[in-house]
Amino acid sequence: MTQDISFINKTKQLIDNLKSVCANYGLGNDGNEFKIITQVVLYKFLNDKFRFEVRKEDPALAAAENFTEALEKLDGEAYQFLLAGLHPNVPRLQPHQLISSLHNRQNEGDFAKTFDDTLRQISVENAEVFSVKSFSGAKDSLFDELSQFISDSSQRDAFCRALINKLFEFSFEEMFGQKYDFFATIFEYLIKDYNSDSGGKYAEYYTPHAVARIMAKIMVPEPVKKVRCYDPSAGSGTLLMSLAHQIGEDNCSIYSEDISQKSSNMLRLNLILNNLTHSIPNIIKTNTIAQPYYLDTKFDFIVSNPPFKLDFSDFRDDLEKDAFKERYFAGIPNVPKAKKESMAIYLLFIQHIMYSLSEKGRAAIVVPTGFITAQSGIEKKIRERLVYKGWLRGVVSMPSNIFASTGTNVSVLFLDKDADSEHIVLMDASKLGQTVKDGKNQRTVLTPEEEARIIETFNSKTAVEDLSVVVSKEQVKEKNYSFSAGQYFEVKIEYVDITKEEFQEKLVGFEERLKGLFAEGEKLDGEILGNLKRLKMN
Structure with a gap:
């Protein structure tokens, strides 16, 4: 360290x-x-x-x-x-x-x-x-x-x-000779003076290491070999690096797409540092949604922290074409009239990822927590498809402010084409973490013990009070396809055994206190009426 x-x-x-x-x-x-x-x-x-x-x-x-x-x-x-x-x-x-x-x-x-x-x-x-x-x-x-x-x-x-x-x-x-799980720190430091949202067009962010490690260790709990790993909005590659370390650099090939030349250059440095130089030819600078380079390629593991807000008005109408309809089965978000409103481009990335999974593919996607409970629209259509197909492995809702770059509450959506539909893990980790100062802002940091607890609980499919539930496909349907753990937690009422005499004693006590409150109320009513009568109009 x-x-x-x-x-x-x-x-x-x-x-x-x-x-x-x-x-x-x-x-x-x-x-x-x-x-x-x-x-x-x-x-x-x-x-x-x-x-x-x-x-x-x-x-x-x-x-x-x-x-x-x-x-x-x-x-x-x-x-x-x-x-x-x-x-x-x-x-x-x-x-x-x-x-x-x-x-x-x-x-x-x-x-x-x-x-x-x-x-x-x-x-x-x-x-x-x-x-x-x-x-x-x-x-x-x-x-x-x-x-x-x-x-x-x-x-x-x-x-x-x-x-x-x-x-x-x-x-x-x-x-x-080391693995650089900490490269995001350097990336953040390097871009902080140059990063802007370009009027909402694009901004580069990085995923916290804790989130990246949790995603990788839940996705790959057991050894795998010779697999293709992909991120359609790769940035500097933090998620891909954690995934590669979990799999083993010699056992995977990295593929990525990103619209930013800046991020692509940072990813290239990251691959060199992490003994993944063989994957540099697979880095593609492109607009993944409008011009996907890997549209006909299927991937074994996909990780993504897609942009939640990004102006896609320039190419939105082109996505209505037949060539894109199969990929965007749930629909294409409308471009809001007011620029300050949310640009829900992440919904396009989720559908793109679902389309890009191999026959036994797995994915982990960072989404706004609002996605997991939306009552209608594209969000609900996507959730319905995941449950219907049996691809939903589970969801982890993260603590607030876990991202340094956004205050949006986020959850991680885990997909697996071989998911166990009778044991879907929904976890609410929002109460975990420690608040630390990050420049002028505050952010939440998970301890190593909390990381390990999230990973172990999820992979073992364990229900833990106030943390996780394990539900079936049918239970999710009954809850209107909500992926929020909180909606499945049991409301517990604690019962205390008491004797008949103890009960009578408590009852008498309640009656006496109630009589006292009534008497005090009548006294106050009298005082208020007396005061009203003494009032004179100026």
Whole structure:
């Protein structure tokens, strides 16, 4: 845990240092600042991942006093032999492309060109594995010519030198042997100054680790192998990372779609950190609802924290076409006249997920808690279909303010095409958690013991007073398809055995108190009437 905190602090410090460089060269809060920082961090990750893997492959290089010099001394044949021994998903870099090499050459003339050329070469030579595709199939360029963002050409060399010096200060290598369940902390820190809702069009959020772990451990209680995992609104990939850790990185392939290039780039970094580089070609930047890339692909495990509010008015009418009707069986939400009203696009994501499940597929979806009790509309149609099909495994209603980014109460909907319809688990965990300060806001944090309790109770299908109920398909129908645990809790009346004499004594006591209250009432009535008679009109 101490090492995790150290890594987070070092990474935050690197981000702060890179922001400082941008500010010093006139790019503070500039539209290109985020692009520069994320691309430079990606270069840092690729550089350190390459060094880490080469050291594992070649003990002599690992023991070398100066790694860069030892690498540069290898002849062409020896170097190619070294690269051939690396896993296909490890980045391929040449000695002169390493940060340490650029650091040693930073006083050479025209350093900005050297810097840009280096990144361009890395981009071309690693595009097959590390590029993110768009809906059209076009692959992004890993790096732009970053020096060109400096309008004053005389400052470009100094700008690139400053970036290299910041990257040279520490290494990620010591962390590559670990799993990064804490990456969301870095993602949140990186986007906090750049994130906006773009007028309701899009905003990036991340899912709390506790929620991600609960979803993964309930979905995958037993070992599985060679499965496809998918998130149609992946963001930086927190849910996918927890799922992959639970399954085992070698036993799954990750697939994702997201409309944001920013989030896709963060997910790429996350996959590199988590030994899931083989899945980078499966990251697709697209509008999942309007232009689904994986429409004809079925998945074994699907996780999603879809946007609850997102303006889909630009393509809403297109969804009425026959090609989409099978996917959106329950209907397409109307676009509200008032922009402040809820844009229920999450209902489209739920239907998309149901459509995308494989024959024995499972899913976990974060939904507004209002979804589980709505009396009519698309929400109820979806719930009816889940019960009718026998896909509902259960629901966990989370504590308020568990998300740092929204105060909306949320629940997690668990689907399973092999669900036990006679033992559906409905859980109300809203009373759990501890309130902590989060900047200007407050949020609720689940303790490890509470996480474990939720997971164990759900997976064991146990009814626990004031926490969970286990109900049948028919019971859910009787409750008008409500998925709220609170509507199934028994109202308990406690009975105390007393003797006839004790009962009579209590009764006499009640009578005496009642007579006293009546007498006091009559006295007050008299006083009020007397006061009214004494009143004089002005």
